[in-house]
Amino acid sequence: MRPFSYQRATDPAVAVQALSAAAAANDALTKAAAQPLAGGTTLIDLMKLDVMRPTAIVDINPLADGWSAIDPGNDGLRLGALAKMSDVAAHEEIQRHYPVIANSLKLAASAQLRNMATLGGNVMQRTRCSYFRDVSYENCNKRNPGSGCAAMDGVNRMHAVLGASDQCIATYPGDFAQALVALDAMVEITGRSGTRNMPFSELHKAPGNTPDIETTLRPGELISAFSISGRWPRSVYLKARDRQSYEFALSSAAVALDVREGTVRDARIALGGVATVPWRAREAEAVLKGQKFDDGLAQRVADAAFADARGRRHNSFKIALGKRVVARALQQAVTMEI
């Protein structure tokens, strides 16, 4: 780890000020000299590994008073960026009205990590690509733009089959973001000119030619909250993984449905573990909407979700797996008691 300065942000303006002061105009956010610290479970690891090298840390935990709300209302939900994963997962009303959110959090990481980690930090967590996390590999376009991609023809079992480019195939590893993207969440961003809201789906950027730019956030901007309109009691988060707990998804599906008399009125499907960003499967939703549900339909929806998928040497299995996960999640959502 390299030396860094540490500052506690006593209010949002101080945090924003400290973060933007240290930023050079065209820094990628991930390379910015100042980084906000929430639970630290991603950031500190990457600093120890020498992958992230901020010179200034702005600790935003003192903002928790205002930024850790868990507010389920009648017509929507607001979640503060500093709410802990464990608190949200255990919240009774979240479990009842938004099972997809509660389960995406409960099935993530370990109890210890969930107690430390925040929602804001969670959506901003970085890829687990082994080559990215080991600086002894030169070739990583995400860490070292223009250097190539070691994973492309290397050990890539965990890598993405959707949304990849010829520059980077790293998987977006989190779980919660799939729930957000499925439920059309909005993200509230606090910056120099106050707060603004944008669709959560616009936060993450596919790698394209600039895999080092992962989000649309700019240095000096912070996520302060997430909001979701409506309630989604008929929703499911299904996660397939190598072990029973404490493991990232090989494939996951966040599904939320509105079903009346066997007909799917509204459908939201997002995919995890298989894509470079939290992946909304809109084509698949279109196949499902307005139809009577049966297993054949589930299959067609799953096929549509992976129509554009491309596998590489070790990760091709994720296409077939992903389809079965989608189909199963749909069955579970349709048949769940609410």
Next chain:
Amino acid sequence: MTAAAPEPKVNMGQPVPRYDAAAKVTGRATYASDMPLDNPAFAFLVTSAIAKGRIDGFDLDDAKRVRGVIDIVTHENAPKLKESKLFSNGGYAGTTIQPLKSADIAHDGQIIAVVVAESYEAAREAANRVKVSYTATAPSATFDSPGTTTAAAKGQSAQFKEDPEVGDFAKAFDTAEVKLTASYETPTQHHNPMELFSTSCVWMGDNLVIYEGSQFVYGLKNGVAEQLGIDADKVRVVNPYVGGGFGSRGSMTPRTAIIAGIAKRLNRPIKLVPTRDQGFTITTHRAETRHEIKLGASRDGKLLALRHEGAEVSSRPDAYCVGGTKTTARLYACPNVASLVSIVRADRNTPGFMRSPPEVPYLFALESAMDELAVKLNMDPVELRRINDTTNEPIGGKPYSSRSLMACFDEAAKAFGWAQRSPQPKSMSDGEWLIGYGCAATCYPTQMAPSAARVRLQRDGRTRVEIAGHEIGTGAYTVIAQTATERLGVPLEKVAVFMGDSDLPPAPVAGGSNSTASTCSAVMMVCDQIRQRLFKAVMPDSLTDKAKETVGISQAPATQAAKSDRPLDIEKAFNALGVGVVEEYGEWKPEGAPLDSFKAMHSGQVRIVGGHAMKDQIAYAFGAEFVEVRINRFTHEIRCPRLVGAFAGGRIMNPRTARSQLMGGLIWGMSSALLEATEIDERNARYVNDNLADYLVPVNADVPGVEVIMLSEQDDHINPAGVKGLGELANVGTNAAICNAIHHATGQRIRKLPVRLENIEV
């Protein structure tokens, strides 16, 4: 009694709590890197990013500018060290690849520089700032990589003397009614003990103290002395607790002498704590292996022909080899056996022991093949083992000292509910889960090595046992204390045990599951010397000296507690002797140990005997393992809700610590079958998943049900303690048991480990 502390059966000691339990759960147990040092400097390793080639040069400017950096050691200025031979060739080292000797790179992650600084953080930062330029050449990574060489193990590895064979395999296989040919594969695995591979070196004048988690303090002491060119008596290795070893700390690694040399030069204590990923390349690992098995049997299931061919990957210079055919060729009655072990050399670091080194890969192959044969024969796999059970091993015809294999199968089958299994594959399920039941035999050689011990008994019963054994988490302190208690008739609370220090009387490497048998036999013998002295003192003068010699010494082995066959009044004996303390030192060696055993023991060389290599018999511990696997129809996730094992290991010194070893073994075995594999990037021969987030081991949720059954078994032919050793018994059979269960669940035979969800086709 609780599940954790099972009721002792016949020939079992008491399930007393661990001697070191309180120290461990309260964090007071001091591991190597916890040892307080006076004004230490901190070392951090720089390791190579290529697997083969040369270092053209270093750019150290940036690194040297980090505040607090004291020195950066590379091959250009490293302390000169003498070579050490491989442990199997009469040396101490686990590898002959000595880093920092030249600009050459022989494997990924080789140590290429050591940064020393005033703090760990500064050393690590500076290490990150070291720039290296290399000329890389294309390395050979593993099996099938261009540039590897393959040759028979026999003749090139001192560890592997003979490919066992008997009868005429070719003819018998040709004419057998039922035949099976199948190939199997196991991956590279790493031990990943909790404690990192730390080393601290402190010089006091010409004397060196090393704090390092080691499974062999005498080996390390002598090895480092040899490399530094100093008298071994000037080196002391201290590690009262070792945070797991699993074989990784059995032989000397290059780091220790390097750190000692730097500490000498800087005249300062130096502490090295390598990272988890460095641990993947600065020590050893379990090599990947391949197997071909041919079985020929009669219709009624009698094995007539068995051939086992194994291949193992090693490094370019070292012919490390586990050669498990020594076990698989002898496990079942079979008149015609052939075998061949080969070594494939690649540009890798030298592999080494890892928990049950030969048996894990080789029994995976054989016990999978036995299950396949049972399917071909349409026979219950347990019955196939029964038909081929034997009292004598087939190669040399020697009798097993004892063999409870089928008793284990029967007990475990009952506890598991094997009778409820419907034999057809794909015939059992529960909702979205396909269910499979599988089983396999497990075994591990009974091994012993020379050991010394010193025991001091005070008039008030306080007893001090000194032995340079190792507490690698197995319960060694506890069973040694129990041994002294049983032999001397003193209460357990009065026994203090000192281990993990090479200034104590020598004990063997904590490997090959020989520790309990060897150290307890030595401690028993020395306690008996004390009993003898005390008895002699209280015997009437009229007894002849010859009679006095035998009096008070238990004639039977530990199977009956000595105190019960002739109680001793310590108070009275001390009065008669007129002293306050009696102390005895003794050296014990197992039957058949070579003539130079005691000399070798003091110079840190291993003289293990046992297993198949005994003169008139063959000694193994046996067990049977049953598992239930569940495979999700949709996700193909594989889970293992139940592991049941029954084991017979001679005398069980302590059912609590024994159960814990066996339970850990079953879990490890499951992990090996379903999770653990070190991924190698074949393009550059580098390990990719070198951390505990990517190298998967089970979490609690993966092991909801583990049941351990210990059979009562008495074997008076092996060693005075009557102990077979359990540490490496339970993780052997599990690999095959799980694949056999997967076959039962899905009809699919998987012959390559680990089994992942993408390998399942439902």
